[in-house]
Amino acid sequence: MVDGRLTACDPNDTKTPVRGDLFVDATLPDGRAVKSGLQLLRESAHQHTIAQWAQQADVPERDVIAVARELTRYGKQAAVDIHRGPAQHTNGFYAVLAWMSLNMLLGNFDHKGGMIAAATYDTMGKGGLFDLKKHPGAIKPLGISSIRHGGRSPPLRTNP
DSSP states (O other): OBTTBOOOOOTTOSSSOOOOOSSOEEEOTTSOEEEOHHHHHHHHHTTSOHHHHHHHHTSOHHHHHHHHHHHHTTGGGOOOOOOHHHHTSTTHHHHHHHHHHHHHHHTOBTSTTSBOOOOSOOTTOTTSSOOGGGSTTOOOOOSOOSSOBTTBOOOOOOOO
């Protein structure tokens, strides 16, 4: 929605920025209720006070406030990063979602000093200092890819 009106956008358009209302809590002409993801996050966050959230996380309220101040004082040049350890935990998806939600709230995606998409290398090193496909004696990929490579995963292979 833009200024309260439904507005179409192409989610696959990488050149045209999507513009719209961040907080949406509206009823469409056909009677359906709609909310933006940010609106839902805001409502969820306001279900408890900072003190209650801190108690639930078993951390001092002053620490929650101090971290929030530290993260927000640098604007879009603050970032939080997470690596594979927490992501591989039973609840790893939610750990990564929480960290990336912080970056989204900071507004730092694709901003210098923030969370910039890694674009130097593809999965075989192309585009960087070397091309792994041309390396003599290179070992071929094997197994099932757990990440997307141009929308397709390579077939299962065994190492010869």
